[in-house]
Amino acid sequence: MTAPLEDLLRTAFPDASELSVTDRTGGGDHFQVVVESPRFAGLSLVEQHRLVYDALAEPLADGTIHELRISTRGAA
Amino acid sequence: MTLNEQIKDTIESEDVVLFMKGTPERVLCGNSSRALEALRSAGASVVAVDVLPDPAIRQELSALSQWPTIPQVFVKGELVGGADIVQELAESGELKTILDDRLGEGWEAAQREERVVAIGPSSPLRLV
Secondary structure, three states: OHHHHHHHHHHHOOOOOEEEEEEOOOOOOEEEEEEEEHHHOOOOHHHHHHHHHHHOHHHHHOOOOOEEEEEEEEOO | OOHHHHHHHHHHHOOEEEEEOEEOOEEOOHHHHHHHHHHHHOOOOOEEEEOOOOHHHHHHHHHHHOOOOOOEEEEOOEEEEOHHHHHHHHHHOHHHHHHHHHHOOOOOOOOOOOEEEEOOOOOOOEEO
16 A cells, blocks of 8 residues: 555655655555655755645545655755 | 635634644544644644534635645744644754744743634634
8 A cells, every 4th residue: 555655755756865655554544654855955844744745645635645644854 | 704714814813723623622633632732842822723613624724724634733824834743843842942933032921721713604703
């Protein structure tokens, strides 16, 4: 269940130095994503998370993702 | 007032607004609970808006804030973030800094009790 989401994130953040999607509950709809990317440099956390939401807009809209936890970091 | 105007009015007129599922007394979502606890830990008394009574509240809010999920935290009219961000900021101490910056010195003394504001298409803005 996590692979399609990971693909969407890889497409959106091709230069990510860290990228992971975890099924938090095993139920296939509560996810934790971690993205570390130079694209986040200089952006506020709100702007960083918006980029992640944008990348996952479709699974968020169609209910594939019921709950999403996001952790973002600008790459060192 | 339209729903949109009620939401805007609440965000702009209240210091700290938490759009959540449920109320502080009866939180109906783990993420709303995380955001509420983070704000409490920083000493902020929230004005809470329950989005569950009407799906249109959430739609209008997300269109306005460009933020797709609930909860959403606003300080002085500006989106601070959802549960993850607010929790992260609380743990790093930055949330306190944001509150100090935006609310000005002495904000803690001026805090009122947690309140719930009801928003609805037909009801005027009212305090519960």
